[in-house]
Amino acid sequence: MPFRIQRDGTWLYRGTPIRRKPMVCLFASVLTRDAEGAYWLRTPAECGTIEVEDAPFVAMELHWSGCGREQVLSFRTNVDLVVCAGPDHAILAEWDVPCEECGTGPVPYLHVRDGAGAYPIQARIARSVYYELAALAVPGTCRGTPCLGVWSQNVFFPLSCLPAGDGN
Known part of the structure; x- marks a missing residue:
């Protein structure tokens, strides 16, 4: 997935900051972490790994x-x-x-x-x-x-x- 979370907590989609806080909160609510430590966004429509610089x-x-x-x-x-x-x-x-x-x-x-x-x-x-x-x-x-x-x-x-x- 083309998401990335920067160290300062900024969520990026395709390199562009997501400015709508309700959208970021929605994505944060479906954020999971697997047994190998990778972060995943799991929505009813899609599922994919995302990059997290430090902590989400x-x-x-x-x-x-x-x-x-x-x-x-x-x-x-x-x-x-x-x-x-x-x-x-x-x-x-x-x-x-x-x-x-x-x-x-x-x-x-x-x-x-x-x-x-x-x-x-x-x-x-x-x-x-x-x-x-x-x-x-x-x-x-x-x-x-x-x-x-x-x-x-x-x-x-x-x-x-x-x-x-x-x-x-």
């Missing part, structure tokens, strides 16, 4: 309520999906890369829905939203390693390694 969605907004372990983090994506981080919707970041090797830092993703096999459909968390998460971060540990992370629905999600000198 971008988490553009963050809303939170509560505090501590009971805090709930809700994200709105560029296709108006609302996803609450928790046991079924993990926040994933390459947080345990040594800080001096992070370069621009970890790129966090949000599990939007399951795909086939081990490949979920994710939203890349926009940098501005990541900064909001960083403001909510608290010290913790994951797999015995000190880190900074956030709580949502009683699940701790590590975001980055703990800066040197900031003991737990």
